[in-house]
Amino acid sequence: MxxxxxxxxxxxxxxxxxxxxxxxxxxxxxxxxxxxxxxxxxxxxxxxxxxxxxxxxxxxxxxxxxxxxxxxxxxxxxxxxxxxxxxxxxxxxxxxxxxxxxxxxxxxxxxxxxxxxxxxxxxxxxxxxxxxxxxxxxxxxxxxxGGGRTVDALKRYLADLAQHARLDMELRVAWEGRQLTPAVDTAAAVALAGEVLEACGGAEGPRNSPVYTSMVEAGLGELLGRALWTHASGVWGRDDLPTHLGLTERELPPRPQVGRGASTATLPAPLDRTLFERLFVVLQSSARREELPTVPELVGREVGRSCAPLGLYDETLRVAVLLGGQLAVGLDPLAIRDPAPGRTAAHRAVNSRWRREASVLRARRMTVSPHPDPDGGVLDALAQDLRTPWTAYMRRLWVRLHGRDVRDAPLADAASAWAVLDGVARSVMMDHRARVRSALRTLTASTTPPAAVAEAAESRSA
Structure with missing residues (x-):
């Protein structure tokens, strides 16, 4: 059509x-x-x-x-x-x-x-x-x-009772051995993240920033991870947002469990996942599994990683979480324009792109309309996602960074980090667009003859 x-x-x-x-x-x-x-x-x-x-x-x-x-x-x-x-x-x-x-x-x-x-x-x-x-x-x-690097191999490896008990003990020891006390002011770390985002999101394209290197050397990503363990508040300059920005559904991240199974449709928040669930995502999404470590090595390293700050080993990836959090709290696709204070060039670039989406324009109209959603709430539920965009953004960012951590693929500079941050923003936006179009097709199909379904859906979402 x-x-x-x-x-x-x-x-x-x-x-x-x-x-x-x-x-x-x-x-x-x-x-x-x-x-x-x-x-x-x-x-x-x-x-x-x-x-x-x-x-x-x-x-x-x-x-x-x-x-x-x-x-x-x-x-x-x-x-x-x-x-x-x-x-x-x-x-x-x-x-x-x-x-x-x-x-x-x-x-x-x-x-x-x-x-x-x-x-x-x-x-x-x-x-x-x-x-x-x-x-x-x-x-x-x-x-x-895959060389045995499959979900089935992982399931068999963790099904052994002795193996399961040993890993549970290792998780307990690693979790109890965490360093919990933050060393420096988290607000200062977030301010530095804003400087990096300003440098990366400019009209001339991403620029490498010495501030990024200094953040990695100072371990500011690890600092954020420890802040999540100690119930720090106000990290992002907004008391209405939890420090973890949806990376956990608990007040504090729980101790990781070993686990025995996983389902793509019911995966919990990243920091609430079991060892099995964390590796399940890696194995399911890997097109080149031969590049991964063997299952025993994957599991052994994941024990320590799951108990590390932000559930990541590499400090450049932890700093990327800090940068992503600072970007995420400023995402506001429903606003007409960015207010000047607290918005960097990166925020303006991502928000401007998102606000041009037809689904966002409709959601904005629904937000200010005194009438209820005529489609029975289906699209209103999708509009709600745009009111809290940081959750979907941080969840997808963490998964991408975790995959890099498993493959020992750090982010060497600010330009590399921005490529990931911006790529995640585009991915979240495209996913939301696809879900809106799917909802429109379903709603149209229930009231329109089959021959007109596709055309009607496209015209409403274009």
């Missing part, structure tokens, strides 16, 4: 250009698309951007908003790849069927196979007579690449 036409000279959101070009490719892409026909988020992240658009080679296509000429180039790149994308979809369907036949359950198929399927499409075209053998080889190769 084509998107509404845009003024000839207007800059267009890159996501809208991708969406329009994708829909114009026609049928055959169902396994790479959502219910409404748009490309899946992982399709864009794993195939369209890195393998077709390739912003590193085409920097003019890297912006969120494109002028007419770059937009036309992006549209052409996707349309030119139409045949390969259809073949990619066919290979993905075949690999999923082969995966089920072989009883492979570990990992997300999209993360594991999307890029491999694009490679198969480039090498073989559509699946041919030998496609079954090729698919089996790929599935087995991907499974073997």
């Amino acid at each position: 084509p998107l509404p036409s845009q003024p000839t000279g207007a800059r267009r959101p890159r996501a809208m250009v991708i969406d329009g070009a994708w829909r114009a490719l026609g049928p055959g892409l169902e396994s790479l698309s959502g219910p409404g026909g748009a490309p899946l988020t992982r399709t864009v992240k794993l195939i369209v951007l890195p393998l077709i658009v390739r912003p590193a080679l085409h920097p003019e296509l890297a912006s969120d908003f494109l002028a007419p000429e770059p937009a036309a180039r992006l549209d052409a790149l996707i349309r030119e790849s139409g045949g390969r994308l259809v073949a990619t979809a066919q290979w993905f369907t075949l690999l999923k069927r082969t995966r089920r036949a072989l009883g492979v359950v570990a990992g997300n198929p999209q993360d594991l196979y999307f890029q491999r399927c694009f490679e198969l499409a480039a090498e073989h075209g559509d699946p041919g007579a030998d496609a079954g053998a090729v698919a089996r080889s790929v599935v087995e190769d991907v499974a073997d690449a």
